[in-house]
Amino acid sequence: MRKDSRLSRMLHVLLHMARHDGPMTSEHIAKMLQTNPVVVRRTMAGLRDAGYVSSEKGHGGGWVIAADLEKVSLLDIHRAVGGPSLFAIGAEHENPACAVERAVNGALEDALREAEALLVARLGAVSLAELARSFDAQCVAGGWNPGTGDAYGAPA
Amino acid sequence: MRKDSRLSRMLHVLLHMARHDGPMTSEHIAKMLQTNPVVVRRTMAGLRDAGYVSSEKGHGGGWVIAADLEKVSLLDIHRAVGGPSLFAIGAEHENPACAVERAVNGALEDALREAEALLVARLGAVSLAELARSFDAQCVAGGWNPGTGDAYGAPA
DNA sequence: GAATCATGTAACATGATAAGTATCGTGAAA
DNA sequence: TTTCACGATACTTATCATGTTACATGATTC
Numbered sequence: 001m002r003k004d005s006r007l008s009r010m011l012h013v014l015l016h017m018a019r020h021d022g023p024m025t026s027e028h029i030a031k032m033l034q035t036n037p038v039v040v041r042r043t044m045a046g047l048r049d050a051g052y053v054s055s056e057k058g059h060g061g062g063w064v065i066a067a068d069l070e071k072v073s074l075l076d077i078h079r080a081v082g083g084p085s086l087f088a089i090g091a092e093h094e095n096p097a098c099a100v101e102r103a104v105n106g107a108l109e110d111a112l113r114e115a116e117a118l119l120v121a122r123l124g125a126v127s128l129a130e131l132a133r134s135f136d137a138q139c140v141a142g143g144w145n146p147g148t149g150d151a152y153g154a155p156a
Numbered sequence: 157m158r159k160d161s162r163l164s165r166m167l168h169v170l171l172h173m174a175r176h177d178g179p180m181t182s183e184h185i186a187k188m189l190q191t192n193p194v195v196v197r198r199t200m201a202g203l204r205d206a207g208y209v210s211s212e213k214g215h216g217g218g219w220v221i222a223a224d225l226e227k228v229s230l231l232d233i234h235r236a237v238g239g240p241s242l243f244a245i246g247a248e249h250e251n252p253a254c255a256v257e258r259a260v261n262g263a264l265e266d267a268l269r270e271a272e273a274l275l276v277a278r279l280g281a282v283s284l285a286e287l288a289r290s291f292d293a294q295c296v297a298g299g300w301n302p303g304t305g306d307a308y309g310a311p312a
Numbered sequence: 313g314a315a316t317c318a319t320g321t322a323a324c325a326t327g328a329t330a331a332g333t334a335t336c337g338t339g340a341a342a
Numbered sequence: 343t344t345t346c347a348c349g350a351t352a353c354t355t356a357t358c359a360t361g362t363t364a365c366a367t368g369a370t371t372c
Contacts, residue, residue, distance in 0.1 A: 039362090
C-alpha cells in the first residue's frame with residue numbers, strides 16, 4: 001500500500017520556509033516536492049486552517065509561516081494534514097458478533113494502541129524549531145554551511 | 157485507506173481451528189470471515205507455506221493446524237501473510253537529494269522505527285496458544301462456557 | 313481598468329493494493 | 343464416475359493519496 005507522505009512533505013516545506021525570506025509560491029514548493037501546485041495547495045490548506053501558515057493571492061503572494069515554530073510539534077502537523085490513521089493493519093469488523101474475533105481484535109488493538117501511544121509521544125515531543133536546529137547541527141557536523149538559502153542543492 | 161485485515165482474519169481462523177475437530181473447509185471458513193472461499197485460500201496459502209497449517213483435497217478435506225501453537229507467535233502469522241508494512245505514513249522519496257528532506261525523513265523514521273520495534277516485540281511475545289487461553293479466560297470471566305464447538309454464536 | 317500573478321476550488325484521472333468474484337484444473341474419497 | 347475441496351488464474355471492485363486540467367477569485371502592477 002502506498003504510504004501517506006503528507007506529513008513528511010509538509011515538514012520538508014516548513015523547514016524550507018523557515019529559512020526563506022518572503023512568501024513561497026505553490027509553484028516553487030511544488031518543484032521542491034516534485035509534484036503539482038494543486039497538490040501543494042490542497043495539502044497546505046490544512047496547515048492554513050490550523051493557523052500554522054497563511055497564504056496571500058496576487059503579485060508577491062504565496063505562503064508564509066504564521067506560528068511560532070517552537071510551539072508546533074510534528075504531531076500538530078500530522079493532525080493538521082488530516083491526522084490519517086498511522087497503521088496499515090487492523091481488524092475487519094468494528095464490533096463482531098463472534099467472541100473469538102472480539103478476543104483477537106482486542107489483543108491486536110492492545111498492541112497497536114501501545115505502539116501508537118509511543119509514536120504520538122515521539123511526534124508530539126519534537127517541535128518544528130527543534131527539527132530545524134537538528135538539521136543545522138547536521139550541516140555543521142557534515143562540514144558545510146547551508147547558509148540561509150534553500151538547501152535542495154545540498155550534497156548527498 | 158482501508159486497513160489490511162489479513163493478520164486479524166487469520167488469527168480469528170486459527171483460534172477457531174484450534175477448538176475444532178477435523179479439517180475445516182474454505183467454504184466454512186469463508187462464512188466465518190464473511191468473505192469468499194478464494195480469499196480464504198489465497199490468504200491461508202501463506203500459512204501453509206510457513207508450515208502452520210496444511211490442506212487436503214477431496215472428500216473430508218480442508219484445513220488443519222500443522223504446528224504447535226505454543227511456538228507460533230502473532231508476529232509469525234503477520235509475516236506468513238506477507239508481513240505487510242505496519243504503517244500507513246512514510247516519506248515520499250527513498251534517498252532524496254535535498255538535505256532538509258533527508259533530515260525530516262530521518263526524524264520521522266526514527267520515531268517510526270521505535271514504534272515498529274515495540275509493536276514487533278508485542279506481537280512476537282504472544283503465542284497463538286496464549287491468545288487461545290486468554291480467550292477461554294474471558295469466557296469464564298463472562299460466565300459462559302464456549303465448550304469445544306465453534307463460538308461464533310456467542311453472546312455480545 | 314486591464315493585464316498579470318497567485319491562490320481556491322471543482323472535477324476527473326491515475327496508481328497501488330487488499331479484497332471480491334468467476335472459472336477451470338487437479339486430486340482424493342465415496 | 344460422481345462429488346467434493348483445494349489450486350490457480352484472471353478479472354473486477356473499493357479505497358484513497360496523488361496527479362492533472364480548468365476555471366473562478368482576489369491582489370498587485372502598469
